[in-house]
Amino acid sequence: MSRIIDRGLEEQSVLIVRMGELTYETLALSIHGYLEGKSVQEQVRELSDMLLSMADKVEDQTFQLIARFQPVATDLRTIKSYMKIGNDFARYGRYALDISFINDQLHGLKECETWTRDYIDEMSEKVLSMVKISIDALKKQDIILAKTISETERSVDKMYFDYLHKLIKGEQANSKCVLSSALMTRYLERIADHAVYICESIVYIVTGEKVNLG
Amino acid sequence: MTSTINSQEKVVDTNMKMQSIDLNAWFGPKQALKDVNINIKANSVTAIIGPSGCGKSTFIRCLNRMHELTPNAKMTGQILLDGQNIYDKQVDSVQIRRRVGMVFQKPNPFPTMSIYDNVAAGLKLTGTKKGKNLDEVVKRSLEQATLWDEVKDELKKPGTSISGGQQQRLCIARAIALQPEVILMDEPCSALDPIATAKIERLVVELKRNYTVAIVTHNMQQASRVSDFTAFMYLGSLIEFGPTRDIFESPKNPLTEKYITGEFG
Numbered sequence: 001m002s003r004i005i006d007r008g009l010e011e012q013s014v015l016i017v018r019m020g021e022l023t024y025e026t027l028a029l030s031i032h033g034y035l036e037g038k039s040v041q042e043q044v045r046e047l048s049d050m051l052l053s054m055a056d057k058v059e060d061q062t063f064q065l066i067a068r069f070q071p072v073a074t075d076l077r078t079i080k081s082y083m084k085i086g087n088d089f090a091r092y093g094r095y096a097l098d099i100s101f102i103n104d105q106l107h108g109l110k111e112c113e114t115w116t117r118d119y120i121d122e123m124s125e126k127v128l129s130m131v132k133i134s135i136d137a138l139k140k141q142d143i144i145l146a147k148t149i150s151e152t153e154r155s156v157d158k159m160y161f162d163y164l165h166k167l168i169k170g171e172q173a174n175s176k177c178v179l180s181s182a183l184m185t186r187y188l189e190r191i192a193d194h195a196v197y198i199c200e201s202i203v204y205i206v207t208g209e210k211v212n213l214g
Numbered sequence: 215m216t217s218t219i220n221s222q223e224k225v226v227d228t229n230m231k232m233q234s235i236d237l238n239a240w241f242g243p244k245q246a247l248k249d250v251n252i253n254i255k256a257n258s259v260t261a262i263i264g265p266s267g268c269g270k271s272t273f274i275r276c277l278n279r280m281h282e283l284t285p286n287a288k289m290t291g292q293i294l295l296d297g298q299n300i301y302d303k304q305v306d307s308v309q310i311r312r313r314v315g316m317v318f319q320k321p322n323p324f325p326t327m328s329i330y331d332n333v334a335a336g337l338k339l340t341g342t343k344k345g346k347n348l349d350e351v352v353k354r355s356l357e358q359a360t361l362w363d364e365v366k367d368e369l370k371k372p373g374t375s376i377s378g379g380q381q382q383r384l385c386i387a388r389a390i391a392l393q394p395e396v397i398l399m400d401e402p403c404s405a406l407d408p409i410a411t412a413k414i415e416r417l418v419v420e421l422k423r424n425y426t427v428a429i430v431t432h433n434m435q436q437a438s439r440v441s442d443f444t445a446f447m448y449l450g451s452l453i454e455f456g457p458t459r460d461i462f463e464s465p466k467n468p469l470t471e472k473y474i475t476g477e478f479g
Contacts, residue, residue, distance in 0.1 A: 003475070003476050003477065005475075005476075070434075072434065072438070073463065073471045073475050074464040074471060074475065075472055075475050076463060077463065106393075208463065208465075209464075
């Protein structure tokens with residue numbers, strides 16, 4: 001016989017998985033728009049706002065479940081973590097919006113040399129793969145998959161700092177490109193961090209362990 | 215304190231107020247406790263949880279030698295109070311019950327006695343306090359049980375004339391009056407409404423400043439609110455023991471998880 005809390009947990013789980021799918025869609029749209037120099041700001045804003053309101057809903061559900069059912073153990077860890085993951089997804093949405101904004105204001109990577117475009121293209125693919133890992137691991141509650149994120153995270157971090165050094169050394173001369181690419185790599189690095197936080201939350205939900213995967 | 219899943223350290227630990235070591239208990243042929251090892255830290259609240267019949271009440275009744283008062287009951291193992299086995303031959307069981315007081319599920323003030331006499335009864339029986347001294351102890355005990363302000367003008371009224379929640383606090387005052395070191399509570403709120411329950415819970419948290427408290431409860435939220443450590447028992451065995459936060463956030467044993475999340479019990 002299912003418990004009366006199970007229905008609320010199921011609703012929250014459906015919502016958080018839907019958020020995950022929408023998040024990937026939003027980030028992919030924004031990042032590919034930036035790489036291709038295509039304006040997608042209006043669509044991304046709509047999706048990002050949708051993610052924010054879904055995060056609010058997850059928070060409301062969390063408070064309701066706590067107030068009505070006083071969850072403990074796995075239930076408590078799941079509810080607490082879903083609220084945190086909901087906020088991570090909302091942050092993904094805001095970074096997607098920021099990326100679409102710099103694309104429109106600074107013409108994406110149009111003013112950059114080819115090597116910069118290739119560099120950011122590679123970094124973007126790595127970050128999108130991390131986002132995908134975080135969402136797939138969440139759907140399957142797969143801690144083995146979640147823990148695989150660390151390696152890509154280290155690689156993204158290295159790419160970010162290496163790129164900053166290149167800019168400091170003046171390897172990129174065009175100021176619009178410098179500004180656009182510096183912001184883009186920063187946003188990508190932050191998105192990667194949130195993918196790590198989500199994977200840490202998944203490990204916590206499943207095992208109760210608080211791990212650092214970054 | 216080491217929190218192990220199935221049993222705690224069996225060694226005598228002088229930091230512990232009470233310890234049960236390899237405790238087994240029976241009612242006739244039926245075994246109620248099986249090799250229970252629990253350490254109870256001084257000035258803390260330890261909650262004992264578990265489904266009906268798991269041995270919670272039997273366990274705390276062993277802690278002050280009340281179990282032996284039941285016909286056909288027996289026990290083996292040790293209960294240490296400040297490192298001394300309370301079941302040693304030379305130990306006086308009455309003295310133990312004075313040092314380790316008990317509050318029961320249903321408030322049970324002495325029906326023919328006044329509020330004052332209910333608190334004073336134990337001291338009068340032992341002849342330890344008289345006159346003004348007795349008045350002071352009664353007042354202090356009622357204050358500690360957070361009941362003084364509510365009954366100070368009606369101390370001569372029967373103990374049974376006050377509400378259920380007040381009667382339970384009166385019983386706690388009666389236990390405190392004997393200046394015990396440990397207070398055992400066997401589902402002290404199960405017969406009370408939410409307001410009275412909240413008062414008792416606040417009192418339990420207050421009491422640990424001066425006493426060591428062990429409380430049996432069926433109410434999981436109550437255990438998580440009031441206790442520092444929680445023991446989960448099932449079918450007479452200790453399944454898991456640890457800091458309350460760990461037990462309710464990340465229990466190690468799947469049985470504990472199932473019980474506290476309501477999958478069985």
